Amino acid sequence: MDYRSFFPKTIQNSLNNPAPGAWMPNVPCGAVRLSAGYPDPAFIPTHQFTDTIEKLIQEEHDLPFHYIGSRYTAELRQWIVDHLSSRNMVVRPTELLVAAGAFQAIDLVARILLDSSKAVVVEAPTYMEALEVFQNYTTDILSVPVDRDGLCVDTLEQMLAERRANHLQMPSLLYTIPSFQNPTGSTMPLSRRQKLLSLAEMYDFLVLEDDAYGDLFFDKAPITLKSLDQTGRVIYVGSLSKVLGPGLRIGWAVGPEPIIHAMNWFKKDLDHTFIEAAVGCFMGRIDWNARLQTMRQGYAQRRDIMLSALKEHMPDGVTWSVPDGGYFIWVHVPGVDTHALLDIAMEAGVSFIPGNYFYLDTEAPRDYLRLSFSYVSAEDMVRGIERLAGAIKTFQLS
Amino acid sequence: MDYRSFFPKTIQNSLNNPAPGAWMPNVPCGAVRLSAGYPDPAFIPTHQFTDTIEKLIQEEHDLPFHYIGSRYTAELRQWIVDHLSSRNMVVRPTELLVAAGAFQAIDLVARILLDSSKAVVVEAPTYMEALEVFQNYTTDILSVPVDRDGLCVDTLEQMLAERRANHLQMPSLLYTIPSFQNPTGSTMPLSRRQKLLSLAEMYDFLVLEDDAYGDLFFDKAPITLKSLDQTGRVIYVGSLSKVLGPGLRIGWAVGPEPIIHAMNWFKKDLDHTFIEAAVGCFMGRIDWNARLQTMRQGYAQRRDIMLSALKEHMPDGVTWSVPDGGYFIWVHVPGVDTHALLDIAMEAGVSFIPGNYFYLDTEAPRDYLRLSFSYVSAEDMVRGIERLAGAIKTFQLS
Structure with missing residues (x-):
């Protein structure tokens, strides 16, 4: 049976958009999930x-x-x-x-x-x-x-x-x-x-x-x-x-x-x-303000760890934002299609979100990606950035 | 500031309908809530x-x-x-x-x-x-x-x-x-x-x-x-x-x-x-089927208690449904505006839902009401039906 005729016109149109969650990478087991905008497990009471x-x-x-x-x-x-x-x-x-x-x-x-x-x-x-x-x-x-x-x-x-x-x-x-x-x-x-x-x-x-x-x-x-x-x-x-x-x-x-x-x-x-x-x-x-204070310090430390790792491992030309709060760093990888890069990165054991998903389809630049410093452990974070830097170099050589 | 112009036409129209929850009686403290379609507290694990x-x-x-x-x-x-x-x-x-x-x-x-x-x-x-x-x-x-x-x-x-x-x-x-x-x-x-x-x-x-x-x-x-x-x-x-x-x-x-x-x-x-x-x-x-079996027996008993109380206390002419499951009994009180009755009933210490709320406004009969036998204790249920019967008699005399 064809159900399309049951959907009002506006619903039919909406169903032609990209599917909800289509941006979410299917991260392989064991990969470092720098894609995940999740809180630090240590801060979950x-x-x-x-x-x-x-x-x-x-x-x-x-x-x-x-x-x-x-x-x-x-x-x-x-x-x-x-x-x-x-x-x-x-x-x-x-x-x-x-x-x-x-x-x-x-x-x-x-x-x-x-x-x-x-x-x-x-x-x-x-x-x-x-x-x-x-x-x-x-x-x-x-x-x-x-x-x-x-x-x-x-x-x-x-x-x-x-x-x-x-x-x-x-x-x-x-x-x-x-x-x-x-x-x-x-x-x-x-x-x-x-x-x-x-x-x-x-x-x-x-x-x-x-x-x-x-x-x-x-x-x-x-x-x-x-x-x-x-x-x-x-x-x-x-x-x-x-x-x-x-x-x-x-x-x-x-x-x-x-x-x-x-x-x-x-x-x-x-x-x-x-x-x-x-x-x-x-x-x-609970003392919410004390908790928040701890979280702020914790996420600031995490940011610093990721920034240091980026500085240490990223090839020349790659740049990134320095946030004053939150979970995310936005990375510019000039000339690299981050959508294609994701396949290489996941093979190398790290995930991120390709930048194009954060734009309306028609106008999306292809050489940005989002990293999250909130979720994975400090060791994994450094390992993830190393792997990502390796993937970028691989992409640039290919 | 007038926000109406910000609402699309269809939203403006919807906002002209009766407000969500307008049917819910503001039950006074201590009244028997035969309005409440809630589960029996004894069945909540x-x-x-x-x-x-x-x-x-x-x-x-x-x-x-x-x-x-x-x-x-x-x-x-x-x-x-x-x-x-x-x-x-x-x-x-x-x-x-x-x-x-x-x-x-x-x-x-x-x-x-x-x-x-x-x-x-x-x-x-x-x-x-x-x-x-x-x-x-x-x-x-x-x-x-x-x-x-x-x-x-x-x-x-x-x-x-x-x-x-x-x-x-x-x-x-x-x-x-x-x-x-x-x-x-x-x-x-x-x-x-x-x-x-x-x-x-x-x-x-x-x-x-x-x-x-x-x-x-x-x-x-x-x-x-x-x-x-x-x-x-x-x-x-x-x-x-x-x-x-x-x-x-x-x-x-x-x-x-x-x-x-x-x-x-x-x-x-x-x-x-x-x-x-x-x-x-x-x-x-848990053993869900065993739980369900207990609930079925419990609600069947509650139904019987309410039916007996209705039979004992309701004035002549009042009729009601005999459900084979669920929570509700539908009562016909010929000639009684149950919307007006609710005020008298709540004063007497019992609540119900006036029947007109279960219809589109334009066509609502006024002499039905819904009782729930699921929530209040057996003693309260009997007391509630007595009070309701009293309220109906008061209404009929007025």
Whole structure:
């Protein structure tokens, strides 16, 4: 039976896009996974979390198993509000939605704000799964380059002015990862952030700020767009995926009440009471700031190890970003098709993400790759970089 | 700032529908909650589940906290396949999607199959949250009545024939809860099921079978539409919400591979590794069939207690359904507006769901209500029915 006729036209179109997760390399056993944007296993509080669940059940019995009833789901919401407040974001309860990870929050924002009649601006390169999401809703996706200081707001301004002058469709949403960007690791300075917000006001668009890595700064906390937003232009998404564990699926969106209201309208997986209660209870039992401090130091050390290894092993001409936080280093390998390189690298026992996946297909440069310094051990990381350098040399000789 | 202009037209329309959860009564403290479609707290394996999580972490350490990696998420999928096989449904891995509850699965089916160009058939009455979902996608929702034998397929046939004769939009999807229906408790006999499938073939529509209560039969297992489906017309959704705990958010959809493929495309909350691994591990450690058997006996006893209490206390003229499984009894209170009755009942210390919420607004009869016998203790249940009977008498005198 042919099911295509059952799919509405927009769904048929979306199904022609690259498949979700098509970017994920099928890493062979034993290879060093510099592709994995996972947290350091040492920072996952496995036993403390198990103890918390035990305490939770002792105290609340069956409540966390029901649709509603646990007091700790409310405590999780309060914890999020307090945590955001520590980064100068003032959030009322009606301005917060707890989601199953930042990814679901991004999808809900796209769900309520995008369809074929709307245009969205993304960074180039950007988080590949956000591209997947946006392509499910609209074909009108405009790219603005990222440099070592993040989104090029001057280029954005020029593009907006030209589109307005030429009566082209104006974007209603811009998606940015302003701090420790995925994949480049770059961070927008304050001046660019302020200019972005004034462009949002001038050209009447909303800003979706993805701050998945914002708490993992190595030096000083970046100032979020949300905390600078005076006019209700910013929808902010955050997550525990990078600081506690992505398998828990705890993220959030905060934004103007009508936006959060609409997102709640379309969030049809209900509340994840058990896991939200467990995390809410956990947060009340630990010193989160001390944990974060430890993680910041740990990831900074990991970054330094990777930077040293790159310096030691990479052939001339290869360059890379130096991030001030987060998980990622963005590597430029001039003249090397990193898509083809991946096959050689995996044979040599190391994986990465080819850079083209972080761009819309049509415009993708082929000689970038993303490395993650978050997950594998220090020894493996050095070994992985050695192997990668070897693979690049092999490619260049071939 | 007015955000309405940022919402696409279809979203603006959806936001005009009744708010999600508007049906949920704000039950006063101490009232008997005959409104709650929750499992019996005695059947929630709180400590066994906690022990399982402890074992899981001892064995797998940080794996369940990551995006992928736990072998127990695969075991959960296998458990679902085996469980469905015990009810004569043969499912290949590519025909299964694990969702965050049946509700998310229903939303994903609607997401890929419905938009303003499509029509869907629902039962009247039906699960109110499914109505919420469908109304987010299309205004073309056709109702077919339910009697004590479930969906009236003759009425459906007549409607389809008339629509075809009059060149009206034909439905591409029909949503049904064929076993222990929510809210009526009714179950379709085999002959109606067979006829429904032949109508699906004749009029070229797909069938969304919601079997949330199917495992909780009191006498014999109902034969699912899915197990009768020879032509790939049925998408089946199930869940652990009613047999383990809704707060875990574990459900599934099984159906033709192209349908499941498309649902996966739009499922943007990723895999819930931690909870899926915990449930997968739990299922491997317990005798699920023995548990189900105990639950069936327990809920059958609860049903009998509620039926006896209804018989003893209800005034003349009030009638009710006698379900062979599930959680619910559907009560007809002729001439009583159950929406107004709810205020009196809650004052008297008992809650229920007014029947009108289970219908599309325009056609809702006002003199039905849904009772749940699943959640409150036997003593409370009897007390609740007494109070409800008192409230009905008060209403009738007023």
